[in-house]
Amino acid sequence: MSIAITTQFICFTVLSLVVIIGALGVVLLESIVYSAFLLGGVFMSVAGLYLLLNASFVAAAQVLVYVGAVNVLIIFAIMLVNKKEDLKPINDIKSRRIISTSICLTLLSLLIRVDLTNVWSLSSPQNSIGEESTIRIGEHLFSDYLLPFEVASVLLLMAMIGAIVLARRDVMSKDISTGLPVDQELIEKSSEPLLTNKN
Amino acid sequence: MEYGLDLENSFNEFLKGFGLSSEIAHIIWLPLPMLLVLVAAVVGVLVTVWLERKISAAAQQRIGPEYAGALGVLQPIADGLKLLVKEDIIPAKADGILFTAGPILVLVPVILSWLIVPFGQNLLISNVGIGIFLWIALSSIQPIGLLMSGYASNNKYSLLGGLRAAAQSISYEIPLALSVLAIVLMTNSLSTVDIVNQQSGAGILSWNIWRQPVGFIVFWICALAECERLPFDLPEAEEELVAGYQTEYAGMKFALFYLGSYINLILSALLVSILYLGGWGFPIPVELIAKFLNLPINAPFIQVFTASIGIVMTVLKAYLLVFIAILLRWTTPRVRIDQLLDLGWKFLLPISLANLLITAGLKLAFPQFFGG
Numbered sequence: 001m002s003i004a005i006t007t008q009f010i011c012f013t014v015l016s017l018v019v020i021i022g023a024l025g026v027v028l029l030e031s032i033v034y035s036a037f038l039l040g041g042v043f044m045s046v047a048g049l050y051l052l053l054n055a056s057f058v059a060a061a062q063v064l065v066y067v068g069a070v071n072v073l074i075i076f077a078i079m080l081v082n083k084k085e086d087l088k089p090i091n092d093i094k095s096r097r098i099i100s101t102s103i104c105l106t107l108l109s110l111l112i113r114v115d116l117t118n119v120w121s122l123s124s125p126q127n128s129i130g131e132e133s134t135i136r137i138g139e140h141l142f143s144d145y146l147l148p149f150e151v152a153s154v155l156l157l158m159a160m161i162g163a164i165v166l167a168r169r170d171v172m173s174k175d176i177s178t179g180l181p182v183d184q185e186l187i188e189k190s191s192e193p194l195l196t197n198k199n
Numbered sequence: 200m201e202y203g204l205d206l207e208n209s210f211n212e213f214l215k216g217f218g219l220s221s222e223i224a225h226i227i228w229l230p231l232p233m234l235l236v237l238v239a240a241v242v243g244v245l246v247t248v249w250l251e252r253k254i255s256a257a258a259q260q261r262i263g264p265e266y267a268g269a270l271g272v273l274q275p276i277a278d279g280l281k282l283l284v285k286e287d288i289i290p291a292k293a294d295g296i297l298f299t300a301g302p303i304l305v306l307v308p309v310i311l312s313w314l315i316v317p318f319g320q321n322l323l324i325s326n327v328g329i330g331i332f333l334w335i336a337l338s339s340i341q342p343i344g345l346l347m348s349g350y351a352s353n354n355k356y357s358l359l360g361g362l363r364a365a366a367q368s369i370s371y372e373i374p375l376a377l378s379v380l381a382i383v384l385m386t387n388s389l390s391t392v393d394i395v396n397q398q399s400g401a402g403i404l405s406w407n408i409w410r411q412p413v414g415f416i417v418f419w420i421c422a423l424a425e426c427e428r429l430p431f432d433l434p435e436a437e438e439e440l441v442a443g444y445q446t447e448y449a450g451m452k453f454a455l456f457y458l459g460s461y462i463n464l465i466l467s468a469l470l471v472s473i474l475y476l477g478g479w480g481f482p483i484p485v486e487l488i489a490k491f492l493n494l495p496i497n498a499p500f501i502q503v504f505t506a507s508i509g510i511v512m513t514v515l516k517a518y519l520l521v522f523i524a525i526l527l528r529w530t531t532p533r534v535r536i537d538q539l540l541d542l543g544w545k546f547l548l549p550i551s552l553a554n555l556l557i558t559a560g561l562k563l564a565f566p567q568f569f570g571g
Binding site for chain 2: 003004033040044060063067068069071072073075076079080131134
């Protein structure tokens with residue numbers, strides 16, 4: 001075994017272990033803050049796996065989007081609402097657990113099926129494009145994947161507008177889930193209510 | 200344009216002369232540029248700290264450090280030694296693991312970003328294809344470290360400072376990335392070496408600052424905001440938040456934050472000089488000088504001369520920008536948090552988007568000037 005292959009093997013083993021143990025920690029740990037930080041670690045290790053596959057652009061995009069944006073926002077949200085309160089016990093916890101376990105097992109079996117049926121070996125491993133992949137990704141995004149790309153951006157825009165509407169609680173006078181009037185004490189009120197007093 | 204010293208090749212050939220395989224030679228070579236850049240970064244921090252002390256003193260009509268070495272040049276070393284021997288305190292109610300991991304997460308991405316800083320055609324650790332994008336991705340990890348240390352300190356000022364730091368760096372990353380994108384559009388490449396080569400045609404006249412004046416200003420403002428320098432140092436605003444996320448830190452852990460912020464400042468200055476000020480390029484193209492002196496461009500003397508001029512020019516440009524940053528810090532008042540977010544979202548973001556659009560249009564209209 002040459003040095004390069006040994007290094008690659010060691011990196012792959014370490015990264016996979018971090019992904020698996022980290023993902024288990026995200027689910028099993030009691031403290032939500034630890035879970036959020038571990039999630040960042042899992043995202044980073046996945047980026048490392050991409051690097052091992054010679055997909056450096058995808059790896060950097062993974063770090064930028066998942067670690068730099070998604071995970072930071074998750075941690076941000078946790079820290080803004082980190083109240084220490086005891087959660088109420090849920091009545092039908094057993095049936096919920098059964099349902100979620102069965103859904104997870106179904107997904108797992110789907111993944112295993114994909115793994116078994118797909119032909120993984122490339123016809124010519126020497127044919128990897130490496131550094132040129134950035135250009136190829138760009139070409140695909142603006143030709144045959146243009147519609148999914150644009151639809152995804154519209155979806156993100158809708159999510160953003162929805163988040164703004166939800167965050168500005170003065171838009172709605174009633175809480176959506178409970179139906180009680182919204183407590184607006186701690187909100188910085190804008191000088192003009194956005195929707196309530198129109199007409 | 201493939202000229203310049205290739206130290207890696209000559210070093211590998213030299214080791215192969217002793218009968219080592221090329222793989223072993225490569226492994227022996229690998230740590231050398233990394234160590235060199237690490238040392239350069241730390242020495243750069245020492246110089247910047249000294250400059251900061253001296254320039255702030257001049258701005259306030261004081262003398263500044265005077266007794267430690269000539270003109271106080273040893274003062275930063277004394278500062279560093281003091282931080283090294285100070286007691287390493289973890290507050291009793293703090294979260295030990297996160298408290299220790301926070302500063303590391305802040306420092307490591309900044310140092311990793313030095314991977315892509317070129318001091319010459321072959322004088323960089325690795326000419327990775329995704330170049331400048333790697334820096335943008337790595338700098339987005341930093342807020343996690345800041346949030347982590349802010350949370351783990353178990354102190355309301357720290358938490359507020361960490362939250363502010365994360366909000367600030369998320370807001371300013373977008374205009375920053377958009378102004379870099381305009382440069383990438385003109386270069387047709389993400390690699391920092393290509394970005395510098397694209398500016399090396401006619402010396403000072405072909406630098407990107409003339410073609411991207413708006414991008415230059417937007418990038419510089421955003422870089423200052425990412426470094427949390429005054430006028431954007433809200434996360435550690437002394438009068439409001441004691442010291443922000445650093446409040447509970449002492450000793451070496453505090454030194455990591457301190458190092459991180461100064462290395463980040465130098466890195467930002469280096470990147471501004473690479474993206475907009477022609478990187479290692481001399482104001483007059485070296486080829487012209489060589490032609491004027493009737494010397495072939497590949498002569499060993501010219502090669503060494505070019506490489507040293509390249510390093511000197513990169514460092515000189517970067518330190519001019521550091522000088523401006525220090526002057527700004529000691530002469531401007533701090534912005535309020537709402538002004539900071541307004542500036543980022545309502546001013547810089549639209550301007551950088553418009554800049555990107557205009558650059559794309561100009562590239563289509565004048566391909567010979569804006570990279571066809």
